[in-house]
Amino acid sequence: MGWFLVNIVVPLLAPVFILCLLRPLPLPAPARTSLKWITPVKDGQLCWVAITFCASALHEYGTAASQFVAPPAALLQVSNGLANVCLVMSSIVAAGGALYPTSAEKQMGVSWVRHFSCFCVSLFFALASAFLYAIIHFGMS
Template sequence: MGWFLVNIAVPLLAPVFVLFMLRPLPLPAGARSSLKWIAPVKDGQLCWVAIAFCASALYEYGTIASELATPPAALLQISNGLANVCLVMSSIVATGGALYSTPVEKPAHISWPRHFSCFCTSLFFALASASLYAIIHFGMR
């Protein structure tokens, strides 16, 4: 449980927790809108977490697999391949989100998932990479 909290939960939840710590500060009225929970993650910033998860998973797979006498199980090999794909896709989304910012305020005529599609995509990659990291971490032990 400790591994999961330190390596998965904290990186995913840290941006929102930091935001709540800033709420009591006497910020100017214009800066108040940037304290919405979506502000620190709306442009695909969770993909940076996904990249770190994938890199950690690939490192564990590479270092432990080289020490094994037999090849890792098929599920671990597939997870390793998916972690590579997730790493590349997360890099593309993180870059695109940095280049093309989404406004915090959602227009009335656009659905929430459509307006924050970069966030939804980055959340998917973050959760997928966290799952792959956990599969590789616990499967290689």
């Protein structure tokens, strides 16, 4: 359980937790508006977390797989392949979010999911990569 909290939960919640630490500070009004929970993750920043999850999973798979006499189980091989795909896709979304930022205010007439689509996609990749990382970590040990 400790591995899961330190390696999965903390990186996912750190951006929002840091905002909670900044709220009590006497910030000027323009800076206070940027303390919305969506601000640190709206432009695909969770894809950076997904990239690190994938890299850690691939490293763990590569180092542990070399110690096995028989090839790893099919689920681990599929998870390794999906981690590679997730790594590439997360890199593209992270770069795209940096190039084309979204405003923190939802526009009228646009659904929340559509306005924050980069966040939704990055959340999907972060959760998927965390799941793949956990499969590889616990499957290789």
